[in-house]
Amino acid sequence: MFKADYLIEYINKAVNSISYPAQPRGLYEPIEYTLSGGGKRLRPLLTLATCSALGGDIGAAKNQAIGVEIFHNFTLLHDDVMDKADIRRGRPTVHIKWNESTAILSGDAMLTLATQYMSRCDAAKTWEVMTLFNRTAMEVYEGQQYDMDFENRDDVSVEEYLKMIRLKTSVLLGCACELGAIMAGALDSERKAFYDFGIKLGMAFQLQDDYLDTYGDPTVFGKKIGGDILNDKKTWLLISAMTEDNSGELKQLIGNNAIAPNEKIARVKAVYNTLNLGERCHELIDLYASEALTTLNRARIPDDAMDFFTTLIDATRTRVQ
Amino acid sequence: MFKADYLIEYINKAVNSISYPAQPRGLYEPIEYTLSGGGKRLRPLLTLATCSALGGDIGAAKNQAIGVEIFHNFTLLHDDVMDKADIRRGRPTVHIKWNESTAILSGDAMLTLATQYMSRCDAAKTWEVMTLFNRTAMEVYEGQQYDMDFENRDDVSVEEYLKMIRLKTSVLLGCACELGAIMAGALDSERKAFYDFGIKLGMAFQLQDDYLDTYGDPTVFGKKIGGDILNDKKTWLLISAMTEDNSGELKQLIGNNAIAPNEKIARVKAVYNTLNLGERCHELIDLYASEALTTLNRARIPDDAMDFFTTLIDATRTRVQ
Numbered sequence: 177m178f179k180a181d182y183l184i185e186y187i188n189k190a191v192n193s194i195s196y197p198a199q200p201r202g203l204y205e206p207i208e209y210t211l212s213g214g215g216k217r218l219r220p221l222l223t224l225a226t227c228s229a230l231g232g233d234i235g236a237a238k239n240q241a242i243g244v245e246i247f248h249n250f251t252l253l254h255d256d257v258m259d260k261a262d263i264r265r266g267r268p269t270v271h272i273k274w275n276e277s278t279a280i281l282s283g284d285a286m287l288t289l290a291t292q293y294m295s296r297c298d299a300a301k302t303w304e305v306m307t308l309f310n311r312t313a314m315e316v317y318e319g320q321q322y323d324m325d326f327e328n329r330d331d332v333s334v335e336e337y338l339k340m341i342r343l344k345t346s347v348l349l350g351c352a353c354e355l356g357a358i359m360a361g362a363l364d365s366e367r368k369a370f371y372d373f374g375i376k377l378g379m380a381f382q383l384q385d386d387y388l389d390t391y392g393d394p395t396v397f398g399k400k401i402g403g404d405i406l407n408d409k410k411t412w413l414l415i416s417a418m419t420e421d422n423s424g425e426l427k428q429l430i431g432n433n434a435i436a437p438n439e440k441i442a443r444v445k446a447v448y449n450t451l452n453l454g455e456r457c458h459e460l461i462d463l464y465a466s467e468a469l470t471t472l473n474r475a476r477i478p479d480d481a482m483d484f485f486t487t488l489i490d491a492t493r494t495r496v497q
Numbered sequence: 498m499f500k501a502d503y504l505i506e507y508i509n510k511a512v513n514s515i516s517y518p519a520q521p522r523g524l525y526e527p528i529e530y531t532l533s534g535g536g537k538r539l540r541p542l543l544t545l546a547t548c549s550a551l552g553g554d555i556g557a558a559k560n561q562a563i564g565v566e567i568f569h570n571f572t573l574l575h576d577d578v579m580d581k582a583d584i585r586r587g588r589p590t591v592h593i594k595w596n597e598s599t600a601i602l603s604g605d606a607m608l609t610l611a612t613q614y615m616s617r618c619d620a621a622k623t624w625e626v627m628t629l630f631n632r633t634a635m636e637v638y639e640g641q642q643y644d645m646d647f648e649n650r651d652d653v654s655v656e657e658y659l660k661m662i663r664l665k666t667s668v669l670l671g672c673a674c675e676l677g678a679i680m681a682g683a684l685d686s687e688r689k690a691f692y693d694f695g696i697k698l699g700m701a702f703q704l705q706d707d708y709l710d711t712y713g714d715p716t717v718f719g720k721k722i723g724g725d726i727l728n729d730k731k732t733w734l735l736i737s738a739m740t741e742d743n744s745g746e747l748k749q750l751i752g753n754n755a756i757a758p759n760e761k762i763a764r765v766k767a768v769y770n771t772l773n774l775g776e777r778c779h780e781l782i783d784l785y786a787s788e789a790l791t792t793l794n795r796a797r798i799p800d801d802a803m804d805f806f807t808t809l810i811d812a813t814r815t816r817v818q
Binding site: 197199200202203254257258276277280281283284285287288289291292295299300302303306307310311313314317318320321322324325 | 518520521523524575578579597598601602604605606608609610612613616620621623624627628631632634635638639641642643645646
C-alpha cells in the first residue's frame, strides 16, 4: 500500500473518472482540461497515505483526496489569471486557451466541485471535514493576498514571508493530511500530529521551490533559472538579501530593467553568494524537513508507513524540479 | 413575525455583524464593501420566512440566510468582472474601486465564507444543507455560462432562455426557501413545495427584470430604460421578437451601431409592440406568479404566513424597480 507510484496511479484514475455533465461545454471543458494537466498530485497522495498509515482504507478518503486536488488546481487556475501567466505544466493556461471570463467561472465551479467531493462522506463526518476545509481555503486566500501585497512593499521581513508561505502553501498540505486522518477515524492527537507534519513539509517544499528557481540545474529544472530574480519576486532569498546587503549593489538591481537579464541574474546571485544565502536556505529547508520527521513520531504508525513518509520528506528536501 | 421590514432589518443586522479578520485588509475590505451595498435581501428573506412559516424559529435559519446572501453577492461580484460592469447599486464595482485580481480573490473568499455559514448548523443537518447548496451553486454557474454562450448565438429559443434563467436566477430562490424548510425540520413534501415556490417566484422575478428594462417607468426604474436593447441582450422579449418578426426590421437593428441609441430603442420597441410582446411578457409573469401561489397551497402554513407570501408574489409581479 505504501508505494507512491501505486497511490498516484490510484489518484489519477480517480481524477480521470470524474464525470462531467455534457452541457454547457464552455463550463466543464476547462475544468477537465485543468485536471488532466497532471502535476505532482502531492496533496491527494498525502490524504491517502495518512488515511492508510492510521489504519483506514484508502477508499474511505478517496473523495476528500479528489476534493483537495480539485481545490489546489482551482487556486492555480485563478492565480494564473491574477498573475497573467500564459503557461502551466507546459500547456496554455485556461484564460489564454479560452478567455478570462471562462477562467473565472470555471474556477468558481471547481471550488464548488471540490466542496462537493469534500462533503461526500459519512454524514457524521461532514461537519468536521467542512470546518477544516473551509478554514484552510480562507487561509490560502489570505496567503495569496499577502503575496500580492508584498509586490508593492520593500520592507517585508523574513517572518512575514514565512507566515505568507505557511498560509499560501503549507496549510493545504496540513489539511490534506488531516483529512486522511479524519477519514481513518483517528484520534485528535494523531490528527494534530499529521496536520503539523503537513505544515512542516509544506514549508520545506515551498522553500525548495524558491531555492531551485535560483540554484536549480537548468538541464533538469524544467523552467528557466532566474525567473524570480528577473521579476524581483519577494522570496526568502531576496528578502534575506534586502535585509542584510549593505553594499548598495542590490538596491541598484531591484526594479532595474535597464540591465540585461543574464547580467541581472548573475549580479543578484553574486549578492546571494556573498551572504551565503544558498547554503543558508538549504539549512532552513533541512530544519523544516527534520521537524516534519519529529512530528511524525508523535503518531504511532507502522514501519512501512514511516518509511514512506521519511522517503517523501527526503524527496522534498532534495528534489531538483 | 411575518413583516418583510422586520425580517429585512434582522438580515441587515446579521450581515452587518459579520466580523472579518483585521488582516489582510486587501482581502476582507472588498467583501465588507460588497455586503454593505444593500440590495433587496430577497433570498435571505425567503429563507427566514419559509423557516418561520413551517414552524421554525428564524434564529435557526440565520446562518443559512446569511450564507445565501453572501453567495448571491459573490456571483454579482464575479459577474461584474466578466461583464466589465463599472457600477453596482450606485457605487463603483470592486474591480473598478480596487482591481481585477482583488475582485477575483475576494469573490473566491466570499464563496468559501458563504459555504462556512451554510455548514454552521446541527451536524445532523450539515450533509443535507451542503448537498442542496453545492448543487444549486453548480446550476447557477451553468446558467451564467449559458447566458454568456447566448451572446454569440442567433438561434436561441424561448425554451432555452427559460431554462437559462431558471438556472441563473430561480434555483437560488428555490434553494433559499428549501434551506429555511430544512432548518425548520420540515417534511420532505413541504421542502419540495417551497423549493418549487422559489423556482416559480424566480421566473416571475427575472422576467419582470427583462420587462422593466424596456417598459419600466424611467422616473422610478433607477437605471436607464433600453439598456438591454442597446446591448442586443437576449431577453425573453428579444428572443421572442427574433423568432416572430417577419418584417426584416429587427435584423437591420441587431448589432447595428450606426443608429442613434434613442432611435434604436424606439424602433426595436416598435417591433415588440407590433407583436404585442410587452403584454404577452406580463401574461407569462402572471402565469408564473399564479403557479407560485398554487405551489404554496401544497404546504400547510398559517394564514399570516400565507398572506406574507401572497403579498410577496404580488410585489414581484407588479414591482417597478
